[in-house]
Every structure is written in C-alpha cells, then in structure tokens.
Amino acid sequence: MSEIKKIKNLKDFSTSADRFEGANLLCPGCAHSIIVREVLNATNDDLILSASTGCLEVCTAVYPYTSWDASWVHIGFENGSTAVAGAEAMHKALKTKGRLKQDRDPKFVSFAGDGASYDIGFQWISGCFERGHNMMHVVLDNEVYANTGGQRSSSTPIGSSATTSPAGSHSYGEKRNKKDMIAIMAAHGSPYVAQVAPNKWKNMVKAIQQGLNAEGPTFINAMSACTTEWKFAPEDTIAISDLATDSHIFPLYEIIDGKQLNITYRPKNVLPVDEYLAAQGRFKHLFKDQYKFMIKEWQDRVDANWEYLQRREEAKV
Amino acid sequence: MQDNGWNDFEIGSLLRSFNGKAENIATTLQEDRNYSNSNSFTASVADWRIEKPVFNKDFCIDCQFCWVYCPDISIISRDKKMIGIDMDxxxxxxxCVEVCPTNPKSLLMYGEHEDEESILAAWPSKDKEKK
Structure with a gap:
C-alpha cells in the first residue's frame, strides 16, 4: 500500500503538479476537467487510466494531441472499465510471477460519462465489479449524452428537456427519473461507493483517496454540470453545482462495503429546488403554468430521498 | 509532426506525452517537464477567448479557489501563491472570477483587446455595500 498524499487544505492541494493538460477541447466552463484534475491531484501514485467514449475522451485525445500525462487508453464506448481491469489483471499476474521490471504499484482508474456507465457500458462495469478488480470507476455524470447533441440517458432527471425527449405543448420532457446507480453498484458488494461534486473539492479528494486505497472495485459518481446541455453561462458552473448540492438534489454520500451509508455533506442552508431548476435552460418549461406541478413533484421527491438517506445512515444497514 | 495519408494510418495510435524517459511526473512541475509535440500543453486555445481574465495581485489572498476550479489548468500557483494566468x-x-472571494475581486474579465496596464490602473475599489 502506497502512502496517501497529505492534503490538509487548499493551499496544500495547490502545490500538486497537474497530470492533465490544458488546450484540451472541452467547452469553456466544463466541469469534466475540474473533476479529472481533482481526481488526478488527489494522489501521487502512478496511474493507469482509461476513458470511455464521451466528451472527455473526444476532447482530450484529438490526434495528434493528448492531454494526459499518465498512461491512458481509449478503446470503445462500453469497455473503458474493462480495459483498465485487463491492465490490472496483467499487473497482478506479472507481480505474482515476479516478472515486473519495476516494482511499482499503480492505481487503476477508468473515467466514463453517464452514457457509458449508466447505459452502454453498464454490463462491462458490472462485470469488473463482479470479478473484483482493484480499480476505480469514475462517472462524470452530466445527465445527458452531451457529446452527440444532448440525447437523454438513463441518468437524465425527470422533467428535463433533451433532444430525444423534448419539452413542448404536449410533454414536460423526460418522463422517467434518474437511475439509482449508487445503490446498484453498492449492491455489487463494492468496498467503497460515493457520490461527489467538484464544488466540494475536499469532500471529493477524501472520497477519491478512500476509493483508491480500498481493496477491490470502487465507484465514484461525480456530478458534472454541463454548460452546453444544461444551458447556463460557462462562468456559473460552480454556482450551479453549489445549488445542486445545497438543495439536496445531488446529495453527497458514501456507502462502505455495500452497507454503511454516510452522508458526507450536509448543507447549512437548504435551498428550495426552484432555484436549481430556474438557473438552467433545460428546466425552463417547468415554470409555465401547464407544468408547474412538476416543481412540487421535484421538491417532494428530493425531500423523500433525503429523508431516506438519513434514515439509512441512522439505521446502519 | 509527420503528415500521414489515409492509407498510412495505423489502426491504433500511440502518442507520447513527453520526450524521452519521464519519471515521477506527479511531483514534477510543468516548467520542469520535457513535453513532446504531441502533448496538448504545447498547443494553444487562446483564440477561443472573447474575454480575458486579468489578475490584480494587490487584492489576492492566495485562497486558491481559482486554482482548484479552473477547468483549463490556467491558474499558475507555485509555493501556495497564485502567480499568474496561463494565457495559452x-x-x-x-x-475564476466568479469564485474569487475578495472585495474587490482580484480577478476580473475584460475584453481581449484591452490594455492590461490601464485596466489595473482603473481597478474598481472596495464595494462597501457588499459584506
């Protein structure tokens, strides 16, 4: 087990040497690179990385450039997690046989968007977790297929307008609610599963370090506010993320060994969901008289979910 | 960079981030790294900008919020001090301007063509109404 990087405060954190480079082609104000930076800077270990097809992959590996300063591979849409799992299995085999040229213990991390994790790559991730590879899967959850023009994914929340579930006179947009991926991955018996947001950097770094140092497959769901598809101004990325975490819409919690649930961030001033919804273009139709009932539905659901999380935390089951 | 025709393309491609052997990258700062031409660090996206951030170090408290929330690794911090912006x-x-907590802000957005010296000379003073 390698040493955990000591990060006491933001000044300590800012001495990190970034292993993710600028002049990638992500949109101005994209939260993806904020998350990637926080993940990579949370450790000084060698890293074996992969990215599934999605915004992050197409924007950071545009031939002839790469934005990654660590070993990084991209294969397909679905198998980013499996690529890393394969590398991990090889590393383990070589180590057991004593054939490693250098005795180094890299960390294995796969990045994928919500499309590549919740829908298309789901079977592969499930396989990795079932086989128990010592790796971490990070989801950059922007709740939509942003790379291909904003189609709905199974992470798209109810009432959101996406290009394949547009809002209009007959529809309030997406009809189904977000899939509870955290619970699904915790049910695989993963030693560490957490939901994080880039605006709470300390929480995030702690979760990443705990995930990287756990034995077995770990899962991180990171909220990634998408300026293009959520339709807000690029400079508001952090403000929107704050609204999401402070209104309990995106609660930050962790599940250890598939059982113990801990809420890792409790907002002091809980905001109503209206503020979060009103700040984004994808929800603007909900404020028409016709669809106003959806806002109440949102508030009730968010409150019920928070209540559920608190009860689960208390019950320790 | 060598130009390859369609028929010369390899099925997979390998890009090296650094020239020669690269060790302990996690503890090597950007200025000490030997970047290769295929690292996007050597490219520039400066022409994407409509407005540029201007940094006034007189009001900076080195809180590093701008460093941690910058999506483009453009805030340069060394020895826990914010020292400037990577304009490439x-x-x-x-x-960075939105998350800056000082009053007045130590980072502000200005038009790309505006002159930095005159901006710094006419920097807004403390807003007393804001707490």
Whole structure:
C-alpha cells in the first residue's frame, strides 16, 4: 500500500503538479476537467487510466494531441472499465510471477460519462465489479449524452428537456427519473461507493483517496454540470453545482462495503429546488403554468430521498 | 509532426506525452517537464477567448479557489501563491472570477483587446455595500 498524499487544505492541494493538460477541447466552463484534475491531484501514485467514449475522451485525445500525462487508453464506448481491469489483471499476474521490471504499484482508474456507465457500458462495469478488480470507476455524470447533441440517458432527471425527449405543448420532457446507480453498484458488494461534486473539492479528494486505497472495485459518481446541455453561462458552473448540492438534489454520500451509508455533506442552508431548476435552460418549461406541478413533484421527491438517506445512515444497514 | 495519408494510418495510435524517459511526473512541475509535440500543453486555445481574465495581485489572498476550479489548468500557483494566468490555455470561461472571494475581486474579465496596464490602473475599489 502506497502512502496517501497529505492534503490538509487548499493551499496544500495547490502545490500538486497537474497530470492533465490544458488546450484540451472541452467547452469553456466544463466541469469534466475540474473533476479529472481533482481526481488526478488527489494522489501521487502512478496511474493507469482509461476513458470511455464521451466528451472527455473526444476532447482530450484529438490526434495528434493528448492531454494526459499518465498512461491512458481509449478503446470503445462500453469497455473503458474493462480495459483498465485487463491492465490490472496483467499487473497482478506479472507481480505474482515476479516478472515486473519495476516494482511499482499503480492505481487503476477508468473515467466514463453517464452514457457509458449508466447505459452502454453498464454490463462491462458490472462485470469488473463482479470479478473484483482493484480499480476505480469514475462517472462524470452530466445527465445527458452531451457529446452527440444532448440525447437523454438513463441518468437524465425527470422533467428535463433533451433532444430525444423534448419539452413542448404536449410533454414536460423526460418522463422517467434518474437511475439509482449508487445503490446498484453498492449492491455489487463494492468496498467503497460515493457520490461527489467538484464544488466540494475536499469532500471529493477524501472520497477519491478512500476509493483508491480500498481493496477491490470502487465507484465514484461525480456530478458534472454541463454548460452546453444544461444551458447556463460557462462562468456559473460552480454556482450551479453549489445549488445542486445545497438543495439536496445531488446529495453527497458514501456507502462502505455495500452497507454503511454516510452522508458526507450536509448543507447549512437548504435551498428550495426552484432555484436549481430556474438557473438552467433545460428546466425552463417547468415554470409555465401547464407544468408547474412538476416543481412540487421535484421538491417532494428530493425531500423523500433525503429523508431516506438519513434514515439509512441512522439505521446502519 | 509527420503528415500521414489515409492509407498510412495505423489502426491504433500511440502518442507520447513527453520526450524521452519521464519519471515521477506527479511531483514534477510543468516548467520542469520535457513535453513532446504531441502533448496538448504545447498547443494553444487562446483564440477561443472573447474575454480575458486579468489578475490584480494587490487584492489576492492566495485562497486558491481559482486554482482548484479552473477547468483549463490556467491558474499558475507555485509555493501556495497564485502567480499568474496561463494565457495559452485559458478559454475565458470566467469561473475564476466568479469564485474569487475578495472585495474587490482580484480577478476580473475584460475584453481581449484591452490594455492590461490601464485596466489595473482603473481597478474598481472596495464595494462597501457588499459584506
């Protein structure tokens, strides 16, 4: 087990040497690179990385450039997690046989968007977790297929307008609610599963370090506010993320060994969901008289979910 | 960079981030790294910008919020001090200005063509109404 990087405060954190480079082609104000930076800077270990097809992959590996300063591979849409799992299995085999040229213990991390994790790559991730590879899967959850023009994914929340579930006179947009991926991955018996947001950097770094140092497959769901598809101004990325975490819409919690649930961030001033919804273009139709009932539905659901999380935390089951 | 025709393309491609052997990258700062031409660090997205952030170090408290929330690794911090902005990689999103907690802000957005010296001379003073 390698040493955990000591990060006491933001000044300590800012001495990190970034292993993710600028002049990638992500949109101005994209939260993806904020998350990637926080993940990579949370450790000084060698890293074996992969990215599934999605915004992050197409924007950071545009031939002839790469934005990654660590070993990084991209294969397909679905198998980013499996690529890393394969590398991990090889590393383990070589180590057991004593054939490693250098005795180094890299960390294995796969990045994928919500499309590549919740829908298309789901079977592969499930396989990795079932086989128990010592790796971490990070989801950059922007709740939509942003790379291909904003189609709905199974992470798209109810009432959101996406290009394949547009809002209009007959529809309030997406009809189904977000899939509870955290619970699904915790049910695989993963030693560490957490939901994080880039605006709470300390929480995030702690979760990443705990995930990287756990034995077995770990899962991180990171909220990634998408300026293009959520339709807000690029400079508001952090403000929107704050609204999401402070209104309990995106609660930050962790599940250890598939059982113990801990809420890792409790907002002091809980905001109503209206503020979060009103700040984004994808929800603007909900404020028409016709669809106003959806806002109440949102508030009730968010409150019920928070209540559920608190009860689960208390019950320790 | 060698130009290859369609028929010369390999099925997979390998890009090296650094020239020669690269060790302990996690503890090597950007200025000490030997970047290769295929590292996007050597490219620039400066032409994406409509507005540029201007840094006034007189009001900076080195809180590093701009460093941690910059999506483009364009805030240069060394020895826990914010020392400037990497204008080759800044896309002008404005997050650094939004998260800056000082009063007046030590980072502000200005038009790309505006002269930095006259901006700094006419920097807004403390807003007393804001707490």
């Amino acid at each position: 990689h800044c896309k002008g999103c404005g997050i």
